[in-house]
Amino acid sequence: MNADEKQNRLSARLPRGLDDRGPAEIAATRVMLDKIRVVYERYGFEPVETPAIEYTEALGKFLPDQDRPNAGVFSFQDDDEQWLSLRYDLTAPLARHVAANFDALPKPYRSYRHGYVFRNEKPGPGRFRQFMQCDADTVGSASPAADAEICMMAADTMEALGIPRGAYVVKVNSRKILDGVLESIGLGGYENAGRRLTVLRAIDKLDRLGVEGVRHLLGPGRKDESGDFTKGAGLETWQAGVILGIFRDGGDKGFDLIATSIALPDGKAVREASELYRAGSDELDEIRSLLLASDYGPDRIRIDGTVVRGLEYYTGPVFEVELTFPVQGDDGRPVRFGSVAGGGRYDGLVGRFRGEAVPATGFSIGVSRLMAALTHLGKVDARAPPGPVVVIVFERERIADYQSMVTALRNAGMRAELYLGAGKFGAQMKYADKRNAPCVVIQGSDERAKGEVTIKDLIVGAELAKLEKGRDEHLKNQAQAQRAVPQTQLVSAVAEVLARHGIAWT
């Protein structure tokens, strides 16, 4: 290689926030999605998928926050100059799908899907620019029963994934509660939309910054440790006091409703002052009684006033699933995973495509993030799955014979392959080891003369290899991990090894 080639050589790098996935991770994801699917289908949801690319306008032009129309989204122009974007969640595309097929679909319409979504944001631990979500949505029902059901399903799913009751909690709140409180302190109306957003974002940080940190954000602003200053919402002290009053006990009230007794300066309670608040409160009341009727208590699902959810299209109840056990990172420090799933009611989303309002509620599991958490919990099998049986090519000119052994194994439903490389025996053993092969099939001249094949159990062999020191002892021990059988018994002998290690290929 000359200097010029070196100059021009590509670096095999990946854009940040993106990751390749290996066999172990793929297998674990498949297992996880399968468990989720079983629960979703038990609740009557049917699979529907949409493409990863949509017209940009279909994804998000409904936002009141218009100052950054394209930030955070991967977008590009089609040859007719229409703007396209990679989906950033599965909800907006579903809304488009339902609107497009509205007349044909049964309503209410229950569906689920999983797929990659893309966000062009700064990545961090547990935050990627491509990650998988698994959603379920009910479109066409305004009933709180639809919301309650989503919550129950969220709880069931967590337990199906092996997270014990008490190690997770489904938190429920309503946008109407928060909006109602804001309305009651004079932040209602279109002209205050920006400030309401700032307030909601501040509340969302309650668990991280604490009450005092949020109080600063509601007022003039807050300076963090690095000296960076965050501009606040600029509320009066009494306004911030009313808002923070909701969260007096960290927001977690079990199944009790929030802020019923908070007093405004004129002596009225928030409940009396805001119709929105009453609507949200009634909604949560109904959800609660539905949950209790099915025995879903506060050990699984709770009402929590701190749940905000960033998505601006939520219009009513919002949900969030949080893991309650501490997780240690590789460096031993505790890791915050944030919420592993969330959702809510989005009554305005489908209606954008149609003249009429279409109520909808749904729920999304962050599969990638949840898997990272489950891995830390030891609920994910992080081992690479077993590789194929490797048939060693001993006498090069007899490759057809070896190929026929491979075929015999495959015909018996086993995963098997012929060694296709150029390596000698030792190299082929190393290859089989790296492939995680449970066993190899060997037929050299000795075996051929007797009409036999040698089956070597690599898993047993690996155990034996830990013991010895010298070369001679090593070979002697390795011989115990293998056994010669008549070639006619090739398939049954391999099957025996597989059975010994509980490997079932179907």
Next chain:
RNA sequence: GCAGCUGUAGCUCAGUUGGUUAGAGCGCCUGACUGUGGAUCAGGAGGUCGGUGGUUCAAGUCCACCCAGCUGUACCA
């Protein structure tokens, strides 16, 4: 975006107050030990020291700018 920290081999890192040809461990490749993964032994590949410019007789080392990564913060529809 803002702030702080960090960039030397595939990975983890040494590299003195600037001073010959930039090192180690692990990993990788080849070979030996009669046809066996491990161990051991012998050999090998792999780096314009993140980039550009500057100071200097001399820069991995000092200075400026840029780029990238990490952490925090903001944003996250």
